[in-house]
Amino acid sequence: MTSVRPKLKPETPKAITAWDTASGQTVWLSADGQWTSDMTRLGVFTGRAAEDRLNEARAQEHLVTDPYFMEVTAAGTIAGRETLRETIRAQGPTVPYGEVPR
Amino acid sequence: MPLIKNGCVVDNEWTFIDDSTDPDGTGLVTVSLPRYLQDVTRERTRNVTLGVRLTPSDDPDLLLPHLDHLPLIEIEFPKYTDGRGYSLAQILRRRHGYTGELRAVGHVLRDQILYMNRSGFDAFETARADLSQVLEALSEHSAYYQPAADGHPTVFARRHLRPD
């Protein structure tokens, strides 16, 4: 029941993101096909190549769960209407946690 | 597709015939509930042994007059998350005392088989588990709180059977 993910046009630059199956960490697919938790290393894909990469990612269920397209700029920074959600996925909650307010 | 019954892999001698096909006149066939109710009276005039395949929305009470001579009831799981078949099985086994084969067919996965067995299924047609996995699934628990079709005494009762 994830909120509906926006459909992205083929030419829109996109990254592929997922959850690391063992740890649950947010990961992105790098340009050379590795899963990384370092967002600065994410690959930017478009068109047919992007679809192929996503299909490959879906076949790696034991490694990553529920991969999907995330909108980015050509430079690889988060963009589009899911910016807030994807920023929180990348950086964690927007509020300090695990401490007692004073 | 492998058929596992009473802890063994067995040959499946039955064929399901959908409502648009005519049985060829011989053998062991299962048919839908409406067709079964229509054909059962004519069964002996043809060389066919009839079983029935229930869909999850079928009313198992309709089989009540026929249970004594029904050799096989299949219950279909269109998707493994559709839990209606468990209720149908419990009704057939516990309320109506059906003693023939009760077979789970369709989307049958290893991790549902223990619940299916408790609900009264004794045969499983599954593409997603082999015999050793099914046997492992069936041995995962040693105690159960609720009464079910498998006849295990409940924990509620066992607690008071112990010699103190």
Added chain:
Amino acid sequence: MYRYDEFDAAIVRERVDQFRGQVSRRLDGTLLEDEFKPLRLQNGVYLQLHAYMLRVAIPYGQLDPAKLRRLADIAERYDRGYGHFTTRQNIQFNWVGLKDIPDVLQSLSEVEMHAIQTSGNCIRNVTSDHFAGAAQDEVMDPRPWCEIIRQWSTFHPEFAFLPRKFKIAVTAAEDDRAAIRVHDIGLHIRRRDGQIGFEVHVGGGQGRTPVIATKLNDFVPETELLDYLEAIMRVYNRFGRRDNKYKARIKILVTETGADEFRRLVDTEYAAKTDAEKIALPQAEIDRIHAYFAPPDLTRKPARSQILETAQAANPAFQRWIRVNLHPHKQAGYASITISLKPIGGLAGDATTAQMRVVAKLAEEYGHDDIRVTHAQNLVLPHVALDDLPALYADLDGAGLATANEGLVTDMIVCPGLDYCNLANARSIPVGQDIQQTFADPDYQEDIGRLHINISGCINACGHHHVGHIGILGVDRKGEEFYQISLGGRADHHAAIGDIAGRALSREEVPDAIKRIIDTYRDLRTSAAEPFIETLNRLGHTPFKEAIYAAD
């Protein structure tokens, strides 16, 4: 409280092994995610926005020091040093790795805990009155029946793949603190001619279609309860909708079938049950389980405590905490106290490992080893001697746990929202924090009096916004967060669904709009003794709606 015998222990231990196997098959690729998902959910494992989340069951909100310490240990070792108490009296850990969860479950099983059926389309953790066993207004302690229901529903083979999740709540008190009318089944324990029985409500719920439950039966005798529940469950399992997950809860079946026809279906199913099918709970078993819930051995004490009164006179902050966070106990000289997990600017329902350990220690020293979780995401020590309250307060205060706001405007129910949740459309926590800052002045809060603000970050309504006196629902508009205000909801024995006031507000507009609603109430109430919800019901919503949009 209940203690496991060898059967309970074996069932939980076997579950740990079973889940360890399932996780290992998931990680080696044997189990596909689609096949694994219902299995992990039935063990409380979600995949949230940036991590797995593990929801641990706290049946009917009952904890003891050993359990709470173990939760603290788990938070420290496998998580990030805190846990989140939920509206169904459970606790969630936000950062546990899937590969570690079998070890966490192993650790929980050592203190008679588990995560069984804390999610998924099955019968969930049974919830109850957090003052059970201590409240003046209960006909009996409801916990024995909660425990019986817990056991009966655990791994029920027929009801593991229901159309949708299924929540049962039990109360035995006139003042419904368990929100039974917004549960799939709500049970109200009644005494009739010396016999115990259950008034059964069915088909309540929140989510995108909020419904107040229908009374199905006035009195089901206790010996028939489980069989009657099975009849309801079977009717739901067979006939509940499975074509649309948003219409799959039992409330939709009851609404679409009609209450009378639904009752007829249940009665027919119940009547058809043969003796061989009945659960036949032995009386000795009912007695055995009840015996675990014998009241603690409370020394007789005078109704007034000199120690307490002296301390109150010396410390206004303590006096306020006593005034706000104390609930009367059935035995003179004792009280139930709420430990607020809603400090101003904090995260509603969160507790750090250090705080959990402090509460465990205090429950041992002053609380007869009894700790409860409330559906409003606070903790309760149900049995504390009045004489011990000053010392208890001092220790709580030192741990940041002495906020005096139980039931007040800053004691909000807040879901994790978009900061954590994969379903959320908007953030809830920062909105709640902003509102808290607006009402941070404790005198102002006390002047406002009892007022429940509930915040959900999406239509699934985990933050109970439909039944908040003031409800706030986060919505997404093209990537921007907006918040819809509703008025007049309540979760108690006068349960009602709030009405949406009008257009949604931006996050910045929310605190001032809430303040205008509340200041309107303070202007219009007959006296400070008239609570917000009664003023609202007396005058209607118009002046309050106008207040919301007065800045337009």
